[in-house]
Amino acid sequence: MKKIYAFESRCLGCRLCEVYCRTARFKSKDVVKAHKRKNITSAIIVEEVLGPNNISYFALQCRHCKNPKCIKACISGAMYKNDKGIVRNDSEKCVGCLSCILVCPFGVIKKNDDGKSVSKCDLCADFGEPFCVENCPNEAIKFLNEGEARALK
Amino acid sequence: MSLDFNTPDFEVIRNGNRCIQCKVCVHQCANAVHFYDEEYDVVCVDDSKCVNCHRCVTLCPTKALVIRKYPLEFRENFNWHGKAIKEIYKQSQTGGVLLSSMGNPEPFPIYWDKMLLNASQVTNPSIDPLREPMETKVVIGRKPERLKFDANGKLLTKMPLNIELKVPVMFSAMSYGSISRNAHESLARAAEELGIFYNTGEGGLSKDFYKYGKNTIVQVASGRFGVHKEYLNAGAAIEIKIGQGAKPGIGGHLPGKKVGEDVSATRMIPVGSDAISPAPHHDIYSIEDLRQLIFSLKEATGYKKPVFVKIAAVHNSAAIASGVVRAGADAIVVDGFRGGTGAAPTRVRNNVGIPIELALAAIDQRLREEGIRNYCSLIVAGSIRNSSDVVKAIALGADAVYIGSAAVIALGCHMCHSCSTGKCNWGIATQYPELVKRLNPDIMYKRLVNLISAWNNEIQELLGGMGINAIESLRGNRLMLRGVDLNEKELEVLGIKYAGE
Amino acid sequence: MKKYLIIGNGAAGVNAAVAIRANDKTSSIKIISDEEFNFYGRPLISYYLSGQVKPENIYYRNEEFYKSKNIKVLLDTKAKKIDTVKKEVLTSLGERISYDKLLIATGSSPFIPLIKNLDFNRQKNVFTFLTYKDSIRLKEKITGNSKVVIAGAGLVGLKASEGLFGQVASITVVDLADRVMASVLDKSEADIIQEHIEQKFINFKLQMSICEVQGKSSVSEVTLSNGETFDCDILVVAVGVRPNVVLAKEAGINTLRGIVVDEYMQTSIKDVYAAGDCVESLDLFSSENNRVFALWPNASNQGEIAGFNMTGAKIKAPKIFAMNSISFFGLQLISAGVISDSRSSGVFVDSTKNKLHKLNIFNDNLIGFVLINDNQRAGIYTSLINDKTNLSALAYDITSKDIGFNVYSAEERTKKIFDCNGGY
Structure with a gap:
């Protein structure tokens, strides 16, 4: 299964991935509209790593675990794994109890502003390649199989 | 001093309808032009720090930014124009020498644009490079006077040391220090893939890069930074740098703050110490001295590496070049007055040296007259901007060209002329790790490969149009050039006829 | 071909069934449930009460899910007796269902404290709050004029108050402890929660208990331990739960507070497993004390582990620690x-x-x-x-x-x- 892998040595911390993640979650895929019209939560998180003399960054999003804790903690059945192995959240069913946030070891599920649901990476499963990967200016995140990613690490 | 006459050079305009406050500009501007005001929860701008490098404009996901010349005008005065006044403000405030980066931007004539190429019509056929073989390979180094063959047609002449370029374009000397490690890696990998050469500059060579050795030219300059036997043997050829087009007659200065662990190791100087290249080589005061250095280097490398000598294009270039050839150089590199630099005194950069087109024509002419043109190759540098500049240079007498500015532009340089600040937002002329990171060699080497491949295609088109199927046949063929908007003296120096003649 | 039988259609039972099917594509899997509904998100009943979750969304998985996994669910069927020798379960319908491997996932039941004059069978306006059915009944009964008293300021009582908010005239929450969610929170944290809930005009009567109720066919008044009395149209008893161990105990399976299982979720009797709220689990923070945890993620996990182990795997259940994620207004x-x-x-x-x-x-x-x-x-x-x-x-x-x-x-x-x- 292809997942998004982040390469810290390439990450600029520009956070464009967050911008494009929010855009991907908006119907028209228009960056301006996605940000002006609606408060959308990004499902990718850029974190800082403070070194002795420098700051580096990495992007992180759902790892689509083999045996996801979030699914078993979900009280509403909103969280599920589809036949491709992608862990998805059905916002219609989600009640925003945040049990998934309580158990996600990567801390990559986020509460939406409405408080009634959560956002998480679904690898842009409904339309082609993940938007964040396509729009990373420095190829710091890539959509790869595990083997390919291991070879590059 | 609280009284500051300086005014911003640029104005950053943010389109509020498009800005989504994503702060990408804030994260990307190393000059802190864009900043986030927590109190008002809004992204703001400080125009005075903007160098117009376009990093923010390029990365802004909504194209909400525009940078314009700052609209503040001085009273119109052809002589005391704004730039002249602002330079005085700066110097009267700091007492310092004005520093600039990249090449001479002043409105001196660009002779490439005053020369036009020929094409075949009726009396001689043009060649379609898509259908017929077309050679753009060149060989750099000394050429034999004549070739001898035995009765069976076997070559008897012992061929001198040569290196071969698949395209007559190489990447100019830019030191590791002046440009980043990632920029170097991009140049090295592109040179390897293209079958051409890149040049270490005078900063030595990291051991990690020895693997690109067969596509590397190692430079020996007045500071002798990073020069040792292993280094000399690591490349395919050695270049002695006497002068640089952007700053003929003066040395170089890499500030200590750019000398980190890695730069320190390759330059063989302590971390944090200034790397000062003297104006002259202290062991070269004559052509004879130069000959000694050339042969010392050949000796050190077992006569297996061609030695280039690089000079800046100055008033007596032709005579100097003659001396350099006689000193035993395998190639002479001439760098014109528009050549780029990481940092040079503004007055020097803008007022010293001569145009490369005129120097090239004069040198080629002189060497031919003296019957020594085949003793060495002639490589020119100093603002070759495109493939037609390459073709014109070769028609004027060059064997190949070096590109520096064009190469860094392919890497993302937006010609903001601020290399000397060390805060290149594109990760080229900087040593800050977080900025260097912005230049991903995996992406950028491909852009260099694309550029040179595109030029190669264009060169073949132009050659084909002239009915020539090998670039070697164009070299020094000045009949393929005609001048426009040139006076008789210029035509004479260039050795070309006026259009219509 | 084996016969798997699961008693209980909650998080533990269903996750066990899914795990069994993942390892064993052909055997029969049956779930018996004493509830009349398919597997639903039990914690959602307060969301159903408030109207945030519509009836169609309360179900955890759709019908297609059971069909595709070939899991048979017998609803409204209570397991009356387990015969571990004959390996069969007697149901309330008189049916005997034989098994090769059995999972007991009977969950827990509300604990009803001793309150003078309180009689669930007689009084029609007293409720527990644990099942979807409880929530449906409660929702039917309330009106805009209802004065609601909730016994218990724990997680369930507070969620019930949130579910009722805005639909009734008043809500009073009574608890013996000095703070809300006493089993989960310290005083300082509990005070933040309490203050926030109080902003919604929900009254708290802490360090008190209901000692008496008035009314025959329905409760009309409650009396607190301090002697205070007030009107009550609806009484919700939510003071806690107790694991359902009787069925197991009667079958001769080792039980203490909960059903005793080994680290593979097997009970003291071979081929009988137990998981979820009805079992005692190893506490991560205490080597001796086994505790009963009524936690959704724990029930899912144990169910899944039991399921895998019932098919022959040897997965050890991890030690448990309490965890909660919950929102109030x-x-x-x-x-x-x-x-x-x-x-x-x-x-x-x-x-x-x-x-x-x-x-x-x-x-x-x-x-x-x-x-x-x-x-x-x-x-x-x-x-x-x-x-x-x-x-x-x-x-x-x-x-x-x-x-x-x-x-x-x-x-x-x-x-x-x-x-x-x-x-x-």
């Missing part, structure tokens, strides 16, 4: 592990208005945390507790700033990213 509480101050070498509290961030550290380990309205990366804390990570080995002091995945070293991060097994 927009105030979000997430907590896990041990949070009482009494057992820690360092408590770090950062609280501002309606916000609290408390970490409980013992011997270089994070042993518990409480986050109120401050929750984005809570799972990383949970992981630190679960993995018993040495805090001194982390990239920074977790009390010094907001936690992120950057708390791990680069090598550790890479390892975790490539592993990403999830797990229990």
Whole structure:
């Protein structure tokens, strides 16, 4: 299964991935509209790593675990794994109890502003390649199989 | 001093309808032009720090930014124009020498644009490079006077040391220090893939890069930074740098703050110490001295590496070049007055040296007259901007060209002329790790490969149009050039006829 | 071909069925449930009560799910007796269902305290609040004029109050403890929750209990331990739950407070497993004390492990620690592990208005945390507790700033990213 892998040595911390993640979650895929019209939560998180003399960054999003804790903690059945192995959240069913946030070891599920649901990476499963990967200016995140990613690490 | 006459050079305009406050500009501007005001929860701008490098404009996901010349005008005065006044403000405030980066931007004539190429019509056929073989390979180094063959047609002449370029374009000397490690890696990998050469500059060579050795030219300059036997043997050829087009007659200065662990190791100087290249080589005061250095280097490398000598294009270039050839150089590199630099005194950069087109024509002419043109190759540098500049240079007498500015532009340089600040937002002329990171060699080497491949295609088109199927046949063929908007003296120096003649 | 039988259609039972099917594509899997509804999200009943969750969304998985996995569910069927020798279960319908492997996932039942004159069979306006049916009945009964009294200021009582909010005339919550959610929170955290809920004009009567109710066919008045009496149209009893162990006990299976299981979720009798709220689990923070945890994620995990083990796998169930994520009127509480101050070498509290961030550290380990309205990366804390990570080995002091995945070293991060097994 292809997942998004982040390469810290390439990450600029520009956070464009967050911008494009929010855009991907908006119907028209228009960056301006996605940000002006609606408060959308990004499902990718850029974190800082403070070194002795420098700051580096990495992007992180759902790892689509083999045996996801979030699914078993979900009280509403909103969280599920589809036949491709992608862990998805059905916002219609989600009640925003945040049990998934309580158990996600990567801390990559986020509460939406409405408080009634959560956002998480679904690898842009409904339309082609993940938007964040396509729009990373420095190829710091890539959509790869595990083997390919291991070879590059 | 609280009284500051300086005014911003640029104005950053943010389109509020498009800005989504994503702060990408804030994260990307190393000059802190864009900043986030927590109190008002809004992204703001400080125009005075903007160098117009376009990093923010390029990365802004909504194209909400525009940078314009700052609209503040001085009273119109052809002589005391704004730039002249602002330079005085700066110097009267700091007492310092004005520093600039990249090449001479002043409105001196660009002779490439005053020369036009020929094409075949009726009396001689043009060649379609898509259908017929077309050679753009060149060989750099000394050429034999004549070739001898035995009765069976076997070559008897012992061929001198040569290196071969698949395209007559190489990447100019830019030191590791002046440009980043990632920029170097991009140049090295592109040179390897293209079958051409890149040049270490005078900063030595990291051991990690020895693997690109067969596509590397190692430079020996007045500071002798990073020069040792292993280094000399690591490349395919050695270049002695006497002068640089952007700053003929003066040395170089890499500030200590750019000398980190890695730069320190390759330059063989302590971390944090200034790397000062003297104006002259202290062991070269004559052509004879130069000959000694050339042969010392050949000796050190077992006569297996061609030695280039690089000079800046100055008033007596032709005579100097003659001396350099006689000193035993395998190639002479001439760098014109528009050549780029990481940092040079503004007055020097803008007022010293001569145009490369005129120097090239004069040198080629002189060497031919003296019957020594085949003793060495002639490589020119100093603002070759495109493939037609390459073709014109070769028609004027060059064997190949070096590109520096064009190469860094392919890497993302937006010609903001601020290399000397060390805060290149594109990760080229900087040593800050977080900025260097912005230049991903995996992406950028491909852009260099694309550029040179595109030029190669264009060169073949132009050659084909002239009915020539090998670039070697164009070299020094000045009949393929005609001048426009040139006076008789210029035509004479260039050795070309006026259009219509 | 084996016969798998599961008693209980909750998180443990259904996850067990799914796990069995994952390992065994052909055998028959049957679930018996004494409820009349398909598997639903039990904690959703308060959301159903408030109207936030519509009836069609209360079901955890759709019909297609059971069909595709070929899991047969017998609803409205109570297991009356287990014969572990004949390996069969007698149902309330008189049917005997034989099994090769049995899972007891009977969950828990509401605990009804002794209250004078309280009679669930006679009084029509008294409710427990544990099942979908409870919630449906309650929702039918309430009117805009209802004066509601809730016995119990624990998680269930408070969620019931939230579910009722805006639909009734008044809500009064009574609890014997000095604070809300006494089993989960310390006083300082509980006060934040209580204050927030009080803003919605929900009254609390703490350190009191209901000692008497008036009314024959319906309760009309309640009397508190301090002698105070007030009108009551609806009484909800939500003081806690007790594991359903009778069925197991009668079958000769070892039980204490809950059903006793080994680390593979097998009971004292071979081929009989148990999981979820009805079992005693090993406590991560105590080697001797086995505890009964009524936690959804725990029930899912144990069910899944039991299911796999019933097909022949040998997966050890992990030790358990308490964890809760719950919201009250927009105030979000997430907590896990041990949070009482009494057992820690360092408590770090950062609280501002309606916000609290408390970490409980013992011997270089994070042993518990409480986050109120401050929750984005809570799972990383949970992981630190679960993995018993040495805090001194982390990239920074977790009390010094907001936690992120950057708390791990680069090598550790890479390892975790490539592993990403999830797990229990």
